[in-house]
Amino acid sequence: MSNRTINLDDALYDYLLAHSLREHPEQTALREATRTHARAGMQISPEQGQFMTLLVKLIGARCTIEVGTFTGYSALTVALALPADGKVLACDISDEYTAIGKPYWQRAGVADKIELVIAPAAETLGALIAAGEAGKYDFAFIDADKTGYDGYYERCLQLVRPGGLIAFDNTLWGGDVARPAQDDDTRALQALNDKLHRDQRIDVAMLPIGDGLTLARRR
Ligand code: CA
Numbered sequence: 017m018s019n020r021t022i023n024l025d026d027a028l029y030d031y032l033l034a035h036s037l038r039e040h041p042e043q044t045a046l047r048e049a050t051r052t053h054a055r056a057g058m059q060i061s062p063e064q065g066q067f068m069t070l071l072v073k074l075i076g077a078r079c080t081i082e083v084g085t086f087t088g089y090s091a092l093t094v095a096l097a098l099p100a101d102g103k104v105l106a107c108d109i110s111d112e113y114t115a116i117g118k119p120y121w122q123r124a125g126v127a128d129k130i131e132l133v134i135a136p137a138a139e140t141l142g143a144l145i146a147a148g149e150a151g152k153y154d155f156a157f158i159d160a161d162k163t164g165y166d167g168y169y170e171r172c173l174q175l176v177r178p179g180g181l182i183a184f185d186n187t188l189w190g191g192d193v194a195r196p197a198q199d200d201d202t203r204a205l206q207a208l209n210d211k212l213h214r215d216q217r218i219d220v221a222m223l224p225i226g227d228g229l230t231l232a233r234r235r
Pocket of ligand 1: 057058059060159160185186
């Protein structure tokens with residue numbers, strides 16, 4: 017019994033996966049294909065993906081945004097959780113990484129739900145706001161350059177509806193956020209975490225899943 021979050025050793029983590037994970041075969045295959053990638057650490061963990069699946073279904077999301085797609089596991093995961101008319105607007109700057117995921121999106125039958133835009137996400141999101149799309153999205157997942165998070169947050173906060181959800185990946189940053197910052201990424205995450213904690217425009221929770229996942233519900 018504990019009044020704080022339990023530590024997961026390898027055996028307990030394996031147990032958690034073995035007793036809860038329900039991946040689509042293409043999710044498993046894409047995760048395997050990304051495992052040996054030089055930047056494989058950028059992919060979210062499968063239990064985090066499954067938690068996001070549950071969140072997307074709980075809020076009845078249909079229109080979603082992703083900032084930072086990498087090889088496409090999270091976009092695939094959210095797309096699988098959406099209804100047939102749902103969509104993921106996936107923002108990334110790398111054709112090379114996102115191309116890895118596309119065949120898996122196809123085989124999973126969700127490619128038509130994912131609109132990939134290769135451009136700086138701040139521009140893509142700004143253009144949506146300018147086009148009158150504010151308040152039309154249900155869910156946003158931010159998992160890109162850490163120094164850009166605050167800018168993505170402010171744009172996504174306009175784009176999601178009241179009651180909509182913004183999820184931020186890597187907010188515990190391997191534990192570095194709890195130590196004096198040595199680099200710009202850590203400083204940016206520390207500043208964002210401080211801001212979200214105080215921000216009265218949202219309800220907030222910070223979860224020790226994956227590398228830290230912060231959830232912000234627009235009030
Ligand atoms: Ca990440």
